[in-house]
Amino acid sequence: MGSILQDRTVVIFGGTSGIGLAAAQQAKAEGAEVIVVGFNAEGAERVAAENGFAGWRAADVTFISGALADRPSAQGTAVLAAASAAMEALARGLALELAPVRVNTLSPGTTDTPLLARTLGAHRDAYVAALTEKLPQRRLGTAEEAGAAVVFLMGSGFMNGETLHVDGGARLV
Numbered sequence: 001m002g003s004i005l006q007d008r009t010v011v012i013f014g015g016t017s018g019i020g021l022a023a024a025q026q027a028k029a030e031g032a033e034v035i036v037v038g039f040n041a042e043g044a045e046r047v048a049a050e051n052g053f054a055g056w057r058a059a060d061v062t063f064i065s066g067a068l069a070d071r072p073s074a075q076g077t078a079v080l081a082a083a084s085a086a087m088e089a090l091a092r093g094l095a096l097e098l099a100p101v102r103v104n105t106l107s108p109g110t111t112d113t114p115l116l117a118r119t120l121g122a123h124r125d126a127y128v129a130a131l132t133e134k135l136p137q138r139r140l141g142t143a144e145e146a147g148a149a150v151v152f153l154m155g156s157g158f159m160n161g162e163t164l165h166v167d168g169g170a171r172l173v
């Protein structure tokens with residue numbers, strides 16, 4: 001029986017050393033196309049060449065938290081709010097620990113993506129209608145607006161340890 005990894009593409013963050021590298025090597029041995037991500041470009045390129053991996057990347061880091069970190073709801077989202085706030089604190093800590101790698105966080109407000117229907121089910125439309133009535137711009141954010149903010153964080157070389165809020169002012173109301 002073939003491996004479940006045969007002909008799959010596997011991307012391993014932290015795959016240039018230690019446990020990540022061992023996992024990358026074993027995934028390759030099982031037939032996967034492996035791409036490793038590290039922080040050091042030269043090291044990642046060398047490790048990929050030595051191991052015959054399909055590719056490598058050295059990346060700055062951008063997390064996505066959410067407006068719940070600043071403005072919790074009363075709708076069973078306390079754990080999500082805590083996780084979002086923790087992510088923002090983690091980014092600030094990692095910006096120091098991983099320097100000179102930059103680590104930032106995008107905090108989107110409610111954004112019109114498939115996530116809403118998946119998590120809210122039949123309540124999605126009523127939730128959106130009630131929310132848009134409250135929001136200063138009377139609409140949800142779009143995936144394109146959030147995506148542009150991620151690209152801005154990635155491309156702005158002196159932006160570091162930052163949480164960028166793209167929420168249409170949701171935190172103000």
Ligand SMILES: NC(=O)c1ccc[n+]([C@@H]2O[C@H](COP(=O)([O-])OP(=O)(O)OC[C@H]3O[C@@H](n4cnc5c(N)ncnc54)[C@H](OP(=O)(O)O)[C@@H]3O)[C@@H](O)[C@H]2O)c1
Nearest residue numbers: 064065066067107108109110111112113114115116118143
């Ligand atoms: N939409 C919002 O209103 C909103 C607001 C604040 C924060 N956020 C945060 O923004 C992020 C993106 O949200 P979104 O609205 O773009 O969601 P989405 O449309 O549901 O897309 C989620 C993406 O993550 C992938 N994914 C989900 N679980 C995964 C897992 N365990 N391992 C690997 N990939 C996984 C999905 O893959 P598949 O398609 O294959 O499942 C999909 O590509 C999430 O962290 C969300 O909490 C969203």
